[in-house]
Structure formats: C-alpha cells, structure tokens
Amino acid sequence: MILTPASPEPVVTSTSPVRSTNPVPTPQSAAPDVLRCAYMELVVTDLERSRKFYVDVLGLVVTAEDENAVYLRSFEEFIHHNLVLRKGPVAGVAAFSYRVRSPEDLDKAVAFYTELGCRVERNPHGYNKGIGDSVRVEDPIGFPYEFFHDVEHVERLAWHYHLYTPGALVRLDHFNQVTPDVPRAVAYMEDLGFRVTEDIQDEAGTTYAAWMRRKSTVHDTAMTGGDGPRMHHVAFATHEKHNIIAICDKLGSLRMSDHIERGPGRHGVSNAFYLYLRDPDGHRIEIYTQDYYTGDPDNPVVTWDVHDNQRRDWWGTPVVPSWYTDASIVLDLDGNPKPVVARTDDSELAVTIGADGFSYTRKEDTDEMPDWKKGEFKLGAQL
Amino acid sequence: MILTPASPEPVVTSTSPVRSTNPVPTPQSAAPDVLRCAYMELVVTDLERSRKFYVDVLGLVVTAEDENAVYLRSFEEFIHHNLVLRKGPVAGVAAFSYRVRSPEDLDKAVAFYTELGCRVERNPHGYNKGIGDSVRVEDPIGFPYEFFHDVEHVERLAWHYHLYTPGALVRLDHFNQVTPDVPRAVAYMEDLGFRVTEDIQDEAGTTYAAWMRRKSTVHDTAMTGGDGPRMHHVAFATHEKHNIIAICDKLGSLRMSDHIERGPGRHGVSNAFYLYLRDPDGHRIEIYTQDYYTGDPDNPVVTWDVHDNQRRDWWGTPVVPSWYTDASIVLDLDGNPKPVVARTDDSELAVTIGADGFSYTRKEDTDEMPDWKKGEFKLGAQL
Amino acid sequence: MILTPASPEPVVTSTSPVRSTNPVPTPQSAAPDVLRCAYMELVVTDLERSRKFYVDVLGLVVTAEDENAVYLRSFEEFIHHNLVLRKGPVAGVAAFSYRVRSPEDLDKAVAFYTELGCRVERNPHGYNKGIGDSVRVEDPIGFPYEFFHDVEHVERLAWHYHLYTPGALVRLDHFNQVTPDVPRAVAYMEDLGFRVTEDIQDEAGTTYAAWMRRKSTVHDTAMTGGDGPRMHHVAFATHEKHNIIAICDKLGSLRMSDHIERGPGRHGVSNAFYLYLRDPDGHRIEIYTQDYYTGDPDNPVVTWDVHDNQRRDWWGTPVVPSWYTDASIVLDLDGNPKPVVARTDDSELAVTIGADGFSYTRKEDTDEMPDWKKGEFKLGAQL
C-alpha cells in the first residue's frame, strides 16, 4: 500500500511499487536479454478483410504475403515485420514476440522457461517468414511468448515520405495483456528483466494494472487486471497527435467509425496521446504517441490511485465499459484457445463506475470548482 | 422534406433547405448589413473566478477591466473585445452582439426591428466600454441582440507570439442559440440577411438545428432546437488542432478536467475540430478550428439526417446528454431572465438515444462492417 | 510617406496607405462585385509532366481532363476548378480568373473595362470547361483578367479524408502579380473594389508591394514591384503547418527538392506560414496557411518598412534572389506573351541586399542583442 488517503497527485517512487503475495518462483537461470517487443502474430478469420483494415485503412506496409498470412511493418522498422495476420478458424493471438540481444539469449530463454516448468518449443527456422531461430513458450501466466534474434533486415522507410499517409504508423510501441493476478504477473516479468514504470492501485493495495519496459519507453507490455490470459491490445506509434486524428477522420469518411472504441485522448498513465480501434475480428489496436524516456535504472515509478478519474484519461473522459471487458483470446502452442481464468481481485470497472464505485478529479474541493454540481455533465456521471 | 430514406450521405442543395410553416412576417424595412458576430456579453456571478477561467486558463487577452466587468479579446482581433464578463446576480447572456458595416445600418436595425414589433433601444454611447452607438433589441424569438459599428480599435496581437499560450484563442468564431422552433428562427434570420450553410433534419421534415452565416465561415450563429430562448455556446477559434488538445491537457494539469463537457472531436456538420467547455457559471464555450469557406452566394447547403451518428461527431462518439439539455438563460433589456418556452417538435436527444431512437453509421450494411455486433462497444450503445 | 525613421514596428493605419501620382482614371461605371480569386489558367509546355507535379506530387484533385487541359480543384472547393493546366508552346498565364456575385456583374465588368479603354471579350459559353458566361480583359496594367459567375458545381471533398494526403491543399488562397508601378496598380484595383490590407514601403514613400483583398483574408491578389506584367505566384492553402512540411518531406523523398525555392517560413506580411515551389515550367506556387480575418471595412492596414528584415520572413531568413527576379510571363487574349515593362522605382532586392542596401532586425540596438556581431551568421549577411 503506497497511496495515502489524502494523496492529491500520483505517488512517485524509485523502486517497484508492486508486491506479490503469490509470486512465480524466481528461476536460477539467467533471463534472456530482451531488447523490445518486436511483433505480434494475430489470427484473423478473414484474411482479405483484415488486410484491407491494416493496409488500406491503417497504412501498414506489406513486407510479404501469401494466401495464409500477411507480414506488415511500420515506416521506421528495419526488421521483417511488426505484425503477422494469419488466417485461422478462431480469432486470437498466436504469439507476443520479443527480440533478444544475441543468439545466445535463446538458450537462456529455453533454460529460464524450462526451469519455470513451462511448455517450451524451439524452431531454428523460425515460426514466421523473415524470422530465424525462435523459442516459443506458454509462459507462467498462460501467454504464448516468442523470443528471437535472427531476422531478415528490410528497408527502413523512414525517409520515404511519398508513401506516408496522414496517419502513418512509424513504430510498434507495446503490447497489453489481461491477467487475473497483476502482482504475480509483474513478479514474473521482473524476473524476465522488465521494470515497472507506472501502475494503478487503490488504498487497500490492490493493483489494477502495471506498465513494464525493456526499451526506454513507458512500456513494452502492460499487465491489465481482468479475466485472462487474454490480449488487451497491441499499439503502434505515430509521430504526432494530428496523425492520430487523421486516422479517426479517415475512418469517418469510410463510414467505419464503429471501429473507434475509445479516444482519442490523453492518457494519465504514460502521458501519451492515444486512440483505441477494433479490427474486423474485434482485436483491439492502440495508436499512441509521445510518452517519455525511461531508460535510467532509477527511473521514477508513478503510482496512480484507481479512483483518480484522470488516470486513464487525463481529461476525465470516462472509459467505455467494453474497453474493460473485451479482449482477445490467446492460443497455446498448438493453436488452441487458452482457457480464461476469472479475476478475483476487485475490478477497475466495478470500483470506478456505478453505485459501488466513485472517482474524483481533485482529492479535496477548492474554490476552483464550478458551482453547478461538479462534473455532473460528465458522461460517466450520466451513465 | 429533402432527405430520401436511402440517403447514404448528407444531401447537398443550393437553396435553403429549411421551410417554416409559421414564419415571422418579413419586414418591409431593409435589414442592416451585418458583418459578423463580434462579441457576447456574459453575466457571471463571481467576476474574479470567471476572470481566472477566461484569462489565466484560456488565455484571452484583457483589453480593459474594472470592478464590474472584464473586456476580453482574442489574439487576432482589432476591435475592443470579443467577450464581456459582467458581474451580476444571475448567470445569463445580456447580449449577442454583431458588428454592422456602417453607422447607417443602425438606423436600418431600428426600423427593421420596430416593424417586427420588437422592443428596441439605442444608446449613442454604447452599452459597453469601447463600443459606440449601439442598438439593442429583444428579437422576435426572444434573444437580446445588439448591433454596432463604431468601436475602439486596439492592437491586433497576431504577431505577438511571445504572448501566445499553447492553446491560444485567435478569433471569435460564432454563437449558438437554443430555440423551440428552428424553421421559424431560420426564416427570421434569413430576413436579417443570414444564409443557411448546413442543417439537421429527419425524413419527416423536422429540422433539429441550422447553421447560418454572414461572414465567410460555416456560421456566425446557429439555431439549435430545444427549450428557449437560451444560449447554447459561444465559440472561439484556434489555429490548429493541437492548440485545442493543449487546452485539455492544461485543464488536466490544473485538475479542472470537469470543465470539459464534450470532445475534443471532429464535427460532421461544419467539418471543424471542436471542444466544449463549461465555465464556472456553467456557460458553455466551444473551441473550434478549421471549417471551410462559404462566401459564395450559391454555397452548397449540406443537410444531415438526424439519425446519421456521424452528424454531430464524425467519429461516431456519442453526444453527452447534458450537451442537449443544458444551456444558459438570456436576459431581456432590463437584465431580467427571459422565460423559456418548451420545444414541441421532436427532440434530437430523444430520437437518437435510447429505446425510442436509433442512429446509423451506414445506411446499409456492407462487407466492411465488423463481425462483432456493429458498434456495440460504442458508449452510446452502452448507455 | 507614412513610416517615420525611428519606427520600430510596422505602422498600422485605417485607410489605404498607398497613393499614386499617376493613377489610372477611375471609371464612372460601377465595378463588378468580385467574390474572390477563383482559378488560374496556366499554360504549360508538357501537360503530362505538369499533371504529375500537380496531381501525383501536390495531390490536387482532377475534376476533368482531356488531351489539351487538366482541370484541378482543392479539397474544400465546390466550383469546377481552381487551376487549369493548358498545353501550349510557351509557358505563361492565360487568365487570372475571379468569380463575381451575379450574372449581372459581367455586364458591369464589360462597361467598367470598356470605359477604361481595355480590350474586352465575352464568351457566353465560357473559356474553360465547367465555366459559363465569362468576360476576359487585358486590364490597364497588362494582365489577362477573367470574370465569371456561372459555374458547374462539383462535390466538395472536405469530408473525404480517405483521399487526403499529408500535404492536402484545401483552398485556392490568392494570386500575386508583378507590376512596375505598384501605386498605380493599387489605385486601379481599389476602383475595382479591392482593399489594401498590408504593404511594404520605405521612408521616401516608395511602395514595393501591396496586398489586396475581396474575400475576408489578407489577399485575393498582391502587387509586387518589378518588371511586369508578370505572374509572381498562385497560392493554395493547407489546414495546418505540418501539411506544408509534409510537402517538403515528400519532395525530398522523390528527390525533387530542387522544386523548393524558398521556405518554409513565417511571413511577416500576412502572418501566414508559407512555402514557395517552382513547377516543371518554373511557374511559382505558394503553399500557405493561417492568415487572419480582414472582412471589416475598417480593417487595420499594416505598412512594413522595406528595411525591416522580418517583413518577408518573420524569422529573418533572407529571401533568395530568384524569388525577386523570376516570374512567369502573362499572355494577351490571343495567347501571345505580353511585353514586359521594366520597373523604374527602387528594387526591393537592390535596396535590401548587398552594398547598396541594408536591413535591420531592431531599429535600435538593445541589451537583448548578442555580443557576437549581430546577425553576422545570417545567410543574407554572408552573401
């Protein structure tokens, strides 16, 4: 419990604020040196329809494709792909794939996960086009994680402005995973070498979500409390905020505005500007820009109060309920859906919306507040 | 009735699409030549608190002030003010003030409104500091309208970038009025020389709102159907979209996010980027940027279907109910609140939200639509 | 002479600051009511090459085309075109075309220019596709001016964001003409109903350039002192500054950066953000965004000192010499080049660059100035 009841601002600490009472035991084996989240393999039910969404609408670049898969990258990427769309009978996530520093780190990954008692597979030819020797595991909290180093280099299109659209996606930024026990997930990820940058807690010490990074941004992945394992979203970065607005405008002109689930807005957590879309299978995509440098080992960790209504949206715009409840299933290494375990800790949705929950803009009222009942016109208050 | 049932897009016509069955009779007297909406006089209950909101937070420039009033202008303005905050016992609007082309237009205003049977007053010294000879009327639909030509010129601060904030307001853009009978209001305003640029109707021919202009933008004022006369909002323009986002970010950092009522978003009507705030008295302020040139006499008029869920927000973001229901009272020429008359035509809120209403993104479903039940995660659908 | 020697800032007046000692006599005939600059007809020597530049690179929209001409419009336009590329043996300008308020204004145009002794022609079917009854004249200062009212309406693509490029051009903003005697040109244009919004003078009263408007922006056309009649540039507007930067970035990636002549930068005059390009025939195109409202009859006129080095570029970036010296020839009504008359007044280039000229950032030095010799690293100072 690190928040004090009167805390008017997020609490900043220099060590991890999340403690698990039920941790995954730390392996003796050294963790692989993870560079960054590198790509996600999404299973989609109608490849042509998904290709249209990601290529014709969002403007990702096709590195390669065949009848079963499309390999896509962002404009500033030099590895083969950041997203694989693979045709399959049930929409889900086949792999959260991370790049490691060296080929030797794959041996470390095998040892690390084997010691954890996980199912581990290795394919020296890779599981996807353009990727070499790879290790895939079903990790301790149920997610299909992949690690690789060898990869085909492709042209970095950063300078190819004649190919840019107004909403050009330039980098894969992060993953976001739904898991029932966030502190347990964090403990395991810290063993894997990730560090917490921000989190959401309440005064009783319940952790609702945590953001963790390897590269020097706010996160390579986040753990969001909920029934899991499920995939909450995968996020691509744009250069500027107007690029994100341009994506919304285009979806409007294509009469595809139903694909916009939440935003655009400014996050409290991460300070980034964001937008959440849903793809034709319902997979959630975030478009994201402008978080901050986190690469120092003592980077301050920011803990937000779950009742602070600016934590998820800095402008106090309420989170749409589906954003809390919907997520994509993940697949085991045989391609079968992983069973979903219910969260038993408090639900962020439940504690912040409706009769049992509450939220605040300021811990204590001040003269700055309007006369008319504070925030009464907020959509959240009108739900 | 100009919309056809299968209309997939807004309908474009070259003549006014709004017809009143109950028009205000057209005067014989020539209308004054109105240049543009010029300023609003707002009555506020706590002058210091309102000054803080408009000056310290929004960054409007103080031209003059005394213990009873603050005179504010935007960065590109050269007339004395665009907004007057006047201390008073009841929050309301004392005047919607328009500038006319010449002093002689004031005589025309007197004749025009006298023939209409309106209460008309004239003050050769003006009703506000910096303004000369002025005519004030209680117009046929109950609003306190002012007309003036003589005005004190002040420095246009367009080039004074050292004074700009990230959310700098550069122009007064428009007013928006709530009135029960929109076609009747439109007929009167057309007699006054305004032209409709866009409107919202349903297939039965009910008009829900209409936008009208004198200057070459989408509007100098709009008529929004509802209980009136009331003031819906007054709008200031920024140069770019990021300026509007900066205002939201600042309200967040001041823990004043409750002042954000709706947006930011992209309007369908007007194509502008928008944000709605509420001031300390609850008066609604819009921040607005980038509509289009409308100055040709045959400028195409765009009629939107009230059931098109992109009409009010191009991205399909639902309108918060308070935006439909709340508005500021207006004052008569003695400073007393004008009684409010209920709208008897259908309510846009009622026909578009909840069990009795419906809305659509596309008139007919297509292959482009997602599999998961269309738009089910939209907050509107989750209300 | 309106500038005083010690003037540290542009001088603001409320009446026209330009006086001609040699004016074109004012006609008795009423001037046509000009709405706005509407389109330019450019003669290009290689139609396919020019089409590639304007359509594939700049993204203008093709309304119609045949083997001899391409008709282009911007995204927010509803009249048939804003630019005609017409194939011809010699690159030049066939028409500066203005839209007038009513068909009757064409009769006025005929009378006005006939009284001025100009060559006048009228074509009830129009000189270009999509345009009806039109009057063409060789005006008193040698330019081929066109006036029309009837025009084919086409779809306003403002909402068609799926068609936008990062550098989308949304409006035709203005023309710019080179003429030897600026005050004489201004006097004639004022008779035609135009008003000066800004100008450049020196202390001796020489006028170097003047900006004049009909619509409510800084200009519909400008008169630039130099050997003329010639066409200096035609300008299109974007919504935001990043759109202009995107055009530069795209020209870079196409290895067409040679087409960038000057900018991007911020104008002193007009306060707009700008970029100057040269098309394949050398015709100069400006991309322009964010000047200010000028629609009031007493709009303050801003007079800049020719020696103020922020007048042409607010950041003090020197003007490239070709920008002063190069311009396109204009054609008479038979399509033959108009002879060019040399300017006899002082040249802005000559008085501001090199041994005979000088310029200043501040009229008087202050403590704010750097120690190292002021501005010595400015490219202008290094020329």
Add this chain to the structure above:
Amino acid sequence: MILTPASPEPVVTSTSPVRSTNPVPTPQSAAPDVLRCAYMELVVTDLERSRKFYVDVLGLVVTAEDENAVYLRSFEEFIHHNLVLRKGPVAGVAAFSYRVRSPEDLDKAVAFYTELGCRVERNPHGYNKGIGDSVRVEDPIGFPYEFFHDVEHVERLAWHYHLYTPGALVRLDHFNQVTPDVPRAVAYMEDLGFRVTEDIQDEAGTTYAAWMRRKSTVHDTAMTGGDGPRMHHVAFATHEKHNIIAICDKLGSLRMSDHIERGPGRHGVSNAFYLYLRDPDGHRIEIYTQDYYTGDPDNPVVTWDVHDNQRRDWWGTPVVPSWYTDASIVLDLDGNPKPVVARTDDSELAVTIGADGFSYTRKEDTDEMPDWKKGEFKLGAQL
C-alpha cells in the same frame, strides 16, 4: 570506402562504416556503462542575459540557481538538470556530462581513461549542485568529459501542462563535437561503448561526420569534422514540429530573430526536424524532434555521400557557412581554453560550396527534372 560513384541513395550497412588509420589504442580496462548524455556545463559571460535567453525565451525550467550558476532542466527530466549556465570570463564548455548505469561505473571510467593516459579527476561531492560522485577527464581527443551516477531526483514535469509554452523543450537529446580527425574520434568512442548510427563520407573514404549513440536514439553525441576540440551544439527535443516553429515565431516577436542561424528544416541524417539557434555568447543550440529507434545491436548504419545535397537538409536548403565554421571553445579541467587543432582532411564546407565543390539532388538526371536550369534558384547556387 563504402560509397559507389553511382549510388543514388544513402548506403545502408550493418557494421560500423568508419575505419581509422590512426586510432587511439583500445584500453584493456572495461568501459563504463554509459546510459545517456545527461547535461552540459556552459560557461557564459553574462549570467543574467543567458538566463533570460534560456528561461524567459526558451522556457527551460530552473531547478536551482545562485549568483554564479543557473541549473536548468527540460519538462520530462527527473534528474537535477540538463544544462548548467556558469558565469565565467570566457565563453566555453566546461563539461559534456554523461550518466552511467551504476556507481561502480565511475571506477571503470577512472581506469579506462587512466589507461588512455588522460588527465583524470574525481570529486565524490560532484562538480555541480544536485550531482554526486563524479569523474572528469580530458579525453584523448581533447574534450572535458564527465561521468556520474548519483543525482538528485526532481519532479518530472511532463504532466504539468499549465507550465508548458508553445515551444516547450522536453528532453536533452544530444551533444555535437567538432574534432579534426573523425575516424580517430569514432574509434575511441566505440571503445567507450558508443555505436555509429549514421555518417557522411565521400567516395575517397574521407569521413566528414559521424553520429553515435548509447540510448536508443540516433545519437548521444556526434563528431563533426573541423578544427577542434570545439563544441558544435547541444540539442533539446520538443514533442512536435509546431513546437519548433513556435520558437521561431516567438524569437520574431521579440525581435530576436538574429538568434536563428539555420532552419527550421528536415535533416537527411537522422530524419529529425531541426532548428539551430545561437545563444547570447554564440553557443549553438539545436531544437530537434522525431528521429527513430536505434536500440537493436544490428541497427542499420546509414552512410550519406557528402555531395548529396539532401544529407544535411532533406529539402536541399543550403547550410549557412557559419554553421560549418563557428563553434564554442572547450575548457580543460582547470577552466582554461583548450588549444584548437586544425582539420587536415577535406572540409565539408569547401567540397560542397563554391568553385571547388559540387553537390547533387539526384545522381543522374531524369525526366522529373525541371526545364529551367536545375536548382539554379537554390540559394546555394546563388551564393
């Protein structure tokens, strides 16, 4: 020599393209683990005047100050400062300061530089307020380098939008150093653990400049060929391009445009948007935004041809000569100016401007080129 004569595009390699024939011998001692460039200590001759420039004009945040020094940070920084302005008799650079991963890395720094035969000092209390145990060296190529780990944490103001100016500086991005022998400097920096991301060469193999990074951006420092050791510039990042334009606009309105030396523009190298300013002592400051992720060990290295006129500015805008010739002196550990050694390799200025040099936009002419003599209006061509 990696460029081939016909190379139309920068050459991309996956290993360092720079080879020294005269390298500093590689120490046996392990290099310290450098996290990032952290701050620069600038000696200024008039502290109040410099404070005005960096605080009142550029908006850096004052963490602390006394009569001899001002400690400044950017909005997203959490360490005590990114810039120290220290009052002194001669303007120069007292330290290029890097943060290392752990306290133990200071011991490594001592051993590493001692083995290199450099002058090494250590101060357990730090050389500047807010900084603990620090090592300072005069490095093998003559620069005063500092390394530290212990630092006072201060509030990260990322969320404090009410303090942002339109041109808010959010991070220290990089240093840039002038040194006669670039390959020798690169070899030493590679021993220190830096990696080349981009460089400029000619066909004969002369290296004109190289960019090197520790953090995952294009650089923490760059080596620019010229008479050295001198400091070329220190760079701060903004979020978006309009922030950089806002700085120019503000300098214009303060009549301080002389402080703008070069830009704004788009770099070829780094792909970032840039602006170069000169402070009151002539120290050069870059404002910079939007380069790309470089954190993978096999990040592709981009080698530009010195004759490619888009290498320094993607739009082909010529580099102002002073940008090549001017730089700040650096100080030894006693605070005395380090003697400057002349470059003997070819000068980038000499080989690209004037009679002896040349540059190209395209290696080979194509039909895309304009008819008028290519690029003749470019200011470089008009010099």
